[in-house]
Amino acid sequence: MKIEAIVTDMDGTLLKRSGGEDHIGERTRRTLIAAQESGIRLILASGRPYGRLMRYAEALRMAEHGGWLIEVNGTALYDLAGRHREVLAQLYRSEIKELYTMLVKLEYEVCAYQDSALWSHIPKRLLAAKRAYKQAHGLPQDCPLTAGAFALVSDNRSGYPAQHEAQCWEDLPEQMNKLCVADSEERIASAMEMLDTHFHGRFWWGRTSANWLEIMPLHVNKAEGLKQTAARMGIDPSKIMAFGDGENDIGMLTLCGYGYAMGNALDSVKKVAYDVCVSNEEEGVAQIVEQVLRGKEL
Template sequence: MNIKAIVMDMDGTLLNSKDKISPKTRDILIECQKNGIKVVLASGRNYGRIQPYLEELNLKKYGGLLIEINGIAIYDMSKNQRTILRQMHEDEVNPIFSYLMSLNVESIAVYDEGLFDYMPPSILKMKKELRKTLELPEDYPWTAGAWSWFADMRHGYPCQKYIEKVEEIDCPINKFQILQETDILNEVEELLIHKYGNHFEVFRTTPRQIEMGPKGYTKGDTLSRLMEDFGWSKDEVFVFGDGGNDISMFKRTNYSFAMGQALESVKNEAKYITLSNDEDGIYEALMKFNVIKGA
C-alpha cells in the first residue's frame, strides 16, 4: 500500500476526550512522516488553536499541512506559509448573525484572533447559575465550547467580546458557531439548512454545536486542492473524522474512517469504522492496513 497522506480531524479524532494526543497515535504518526507520508491536520480550529500540537507531532520538521477553519485556510509548514482562501464580510455576516440572534441559541462569529459571542438573556441567566455551581474563576471565559457550556479557548482566541448588537462585529469572519442543548439544536439545524443551505455550508460538528461557513469552502474542497497540488490519488490518502464537517473529506478518498464514537450520520458516510478517539482509533487503522510497511 503506497499511502502519500494521512488527513485527520482534531477534536474527537486525533485528540482524545482529554484534548490530548495519545502516545501510541503520536508515535505512529511520527513514524509515518519518517517514511515520507504527509500528515495533514484538518480542523475547525484556526492556526492558534492547532499550534500547541505541531511540535508534538514534529509537523514543522517534516513539512506537514494544516486545513484550518473547516477549509477556508491552508498552512504549509514546509514553506511556513498560510493562505486564506475565503472569509465572510459585513454584507454576509450581518443578516445571518441577526437571524441567529433571534433564536434561543448562543451564537458566535469567529475571526483569526478572537470571537464575538451573543447570548440570549435566558442562556446568560442559566450560565450565571452554572458558573456558581462549577466554581469557575472570575476570569474564566463565558464562551461555550463544542462539548459544554463553558470552554477556555483563550490560547487560540485571545480576543473574546460579548456583544448585544450585530453592529459590534467589526472585522471579516471565518465561521459561525451555534451552540445549544441537543434537542433544541436539532430543530435549529433544520431551520438553518432550509434558510441558508443553498448559499452557505451548514454542518453538525458535535451533538451540541453547528457550524456555518462560506459555500464551497469545506475541508473536502480544500483537501481536493491539496490532492491536486501534490498529485495524490484517491487510493493514496487516508482520512479520519467524527463530525459532519468531515464528511466532505470522506468523498475525496477510497480510505475514509469514522471514529468509533462518531455521529451515526458520519459513520454512514465512511467506508470504514475504526475504534474511538479514546481507544487509539487512528493507530488501530494504520496498523490494520500496514501503512508504514507499505510506505
C-alpha cells in the same frame, strides 16, 4: 493500495479530552511520527485556526516531514515546511447580517470567529445554567461563559485571547472565519431546519457535535481544502486515509480512498464512512495507522 497521506480532524478525532486538557495520546503521537518517517505525509484538518494547531504540528514533527494544515474547515491552508499560509475565503459581515439577526432573535448562543478573537451573543435564558456549569466544573472566576463544541462553558482564551460581546450584527468585524451556534441537540436540529428554509444554497453548515453547529461560506469545507492541499502535494485523494467525527468531516471522508469515522462520531458520519474505528479516547487513529504500517490489507 499504498497510503501516501493521512488527514485527520482534531477535536473528537485525534485529540483526547481525558485529564482536563486536549492532547494527543502518546501512542498516537509515536505512530504518526513513524508513519511520516516511512514516507506517509500528514495533514491536520480542523475547525481551528493555525494558531491553535501549531503545538500539535510541532509535537508530531510535521514541518520536517512536509506536513500541511487545513484550517477553519478549509478557509486557509498552511504549508508547514515552507511556512506559507494561504487564506482561501472568509465570511463578510454583510453576508451574515440576516443569519446573525435571526439566530439572536430566536435566542441561540452565537459566536463569530477570527484567527485569535471571537465575538459572542449569549441569551439570558442560558446564563443561570452556564454559571452553575462553570462552578460545578471548577472553571476560573474570570472565565467567559462562551460554549465550546463539547461543553456548555469552555475556557478557550488561550486560543482566542480577544473575546467580545456582539448583541447584534453591527458589533461584528468586517471579516470572520466562521459562525457557530451552540444549544441543545433538539434546538440545533431546529436551527438546521431554519437554515435550510431561509438560506438554502447560500452557506454551508454542519454539526461538529450534537450541540454545536458551524456555518461557513458556501464552497468552503474540509473536502475542498483537501483537494487543493492534495494537488499541491501531488497526491491523489484515493491514496489518502482520513479520520473524522463531525458533519464537517463527511466530504473529506468520502473524498478519500479510506475514510474512517471514529467510534464516537455522529451517526450521520458513520453512515458514509468506509469503516468505523474505536473512539478518540481509545486512540482509534493510532490503531488503524498501526495496521497500515504493518502492511495489513484494509
